[in-house]
Amino acid sequence: MNTTIETLLAHRSVRHFTEEKLTDEQIETIVACAQMASTSSFIQAYSIIGVKNPDTKARLAQLAGNQPYVEANGHFFVFCADLHRHETAGEMEQTNVSPSLESTEKFLVAAVDAALAAQNASIAAESMGLGICYIGGLRNNIEEVGEVLGLPDRVVPLFGLAVGEPAQETAVKPRLPLSNVYHQEKYEKNHDLFKKGLDEYNSTISAYYSGRTGGKRTDRWTEQMSGMLKEPKRMHMKPYLEKKGFMKS
Amino acid sequence: MNTTIETLLAHRSVRHFTEEKLTDEQIETIVACAQMASTSSFIQAYSIIGVKNPDTKARLAQLAGNQPYVEANGHFFVFCADLHRHETAGEMEQTNVSPSLESTEKFLVAAVDAALAAQNASIAAESMGLGICYIGGLRNNIEEVGEVLGLPDRVVPLFGLAVGEPAQETAVKPRLPLSNVYHQEKYEKNHDLFKKGLDEYNSTISAYYSGRTGGKRTDRWTEQMSGMLKEPKRMHMKPYLEKKGFMKS
Known part of the structure; x- marks a missing residue:
């Protein structure tokens, strides 16, 4: 590197x-x-x-x-x-x-x-x-x-x-799983697999916030995004x- | 550096x-x-x-x-x-x-x-x-x-x-003069000065192409841009x- x-x-x-x-x-x-x-x-x-x-x-x-x-x-x-x-x-x-x-x-x-x-x-x-x-x-x-x-x-x-x-x-804030952002040849069509990636990422982000705030914040990424995007x-x-x-x- | x-x-x-x-x-x-x-x-x-x-x-x-x-x-x-x-x-x-x-x-x-x-x-x-x-x-x-x-x-x-x-x-291709791209506090309002910068850049770019093509290409930047943007x-x-x-x- x-x-x-x-x-x-x-x-x-x-x-x-x-x-x-x-x-x-x-x-x-x-x-x-x-x-x-x-x-x-x-x-x-x-x-x-x-x-x-x-x-x-x-x-x-x-x-x-x-x-x-x-x-x-x-x-x-x-x-x-x-x-x-x-x-x-x-x-x-x-x-x-x-x-x-x-x-x-x-x-x-x-x-x-x-x-x-x-x-x-x-x-x-x-x-x-x-x-x-x-x-x-x-x-x-x-x-x-x-x-x-x-x-x-x-x-x-x-x-x-x-x-x-x-x-x-x-x-450093953890990013989306590579498989959710980088698609080989074609965009991922398997919606369940795609959601599974977001589910896993939700856990990563919850743990990240929890670790930084002593458990006070535990937001999931999809929760953050839908909160931000609802209006x-x-x-x-x-x-x-x-x-x-x-x-x- | x-x-x-x-x-x-x-x-x-x-x-x-x-x-x-x-x-x-x-x-x-x-x-x-x-x-x-x-x-x-x-x-x-x-x-x-x-x-x-x-x-x-x-x-x-x-x-x-x-x-x-x-x-x-x-x-x-x-x-x-x-x-x-x-x-x-x-x-x-x-x-x-x-x-x-x-x-x-x-x-x-x-x-x-x-x-x-x-x-x-x-x-x-x-x-x-x-x-x-x-x-x-x-x-x-x-x-x-x-x-x-x-x-x-x-x-x-x-x-x-x-x-x-x-x-x-x-x-490496020469970029616009810094003064034409970087404005301090407010956008440059002196249109003659702004044009003068582009004129000087035209000479730079003409010389760049001329040097690389043995004089065959001598396009000015404003000429390139207006040619590209006319349609x-x-x-x-x-x-x-x-x-x-x-x-x-």
Whole structure:
């Protein structure tokens, strides 16, 4: 096992950071690594906003549902799907690219591009001994977040990434059984076998929470998921994306 | 600079592989690394299909627009957005989770989760000295690809990942100027400055292609992009996703 694989396998989200700020050199290395991720047909359809200003961070923390680690960290990145640059490219080449940019296909391309870049950023940070936490909560009030960051049309914030020196040891959380996620040749059709895998995983996760809370928490994974999914959330996403010029067709 | 950052910065897509197949141990390590990526609220909303069967690979290569490296590689992975598992979780907990699963928000969550996992897989592979190439071409005929892989409702293929031993040296491709991708505090509002960055990048990319083709190719990046984007592509994505139970609201 090489050190990169050790880093990947040791991932856990960090939500408590020391007061140490990232240096500009660290930030530049993280962004350079993000930029080297694969990108669909070289489209590079994302932007990253780096936030240091304490007032901006406090506002984003509030908009994300009062998550203190959006404010208290070593640096805060916001990863955006960005097709504004391609609108500009079309302008520079006197070509109408709008119908293409407005397709669901291109939104997917931009979201995947942004995620690949963010994961490279995360791994670069973790390889330096820093901790990270993705912040999907920015989508709770996505329109306001876009305003705070001054995002033009065709640019939307997808998620944040809090980075910093870990102030607390956290445990690696066990993932779904491999057989439930990795299918050979075809998707597993045996529904009983599939459920059996989830049953076993429920026991694993119950034991994990119980061990960490002295028996206070024992939630099963399927219980967590159905609890989280019983009420639809962030139903403003579709109209917001359309308003910003995405997924019109 | 540590070896993980060296690996990240050395990325280039590999499209020619030796005949050497990945071992089961390599595949398991790559999948284990994929699974350790961050996941939105622990939802783990993706599946990976591993394809070894030569006939299946040949069929996928054809569906992806006759890309030979979909067939000729050391292993082929297909990364899918997967909310079928959560439908099952709801069933097991007697909770109706369908309205939530059908939201645009949850499709985005699943697509980002799949991309984070895929990028971990890519980096794990590259850290072992293997090469990788993402295959968005699977979306050219996404419905047929889903049928070949036996994907149930609420599971859609997003992209493939060809992995193998590189048979050819390829060069690292220069990315957009950092100032064009990384914005401090707010998105760059000076459109002339933004365009100037793209102009400079055009020269970089022209020189890159010219150097690699002995002057035969000199395309600017904005020219490439506007050429690629002038005709909308894969306009079947929206109806297909809706048909498979995604993004209905």
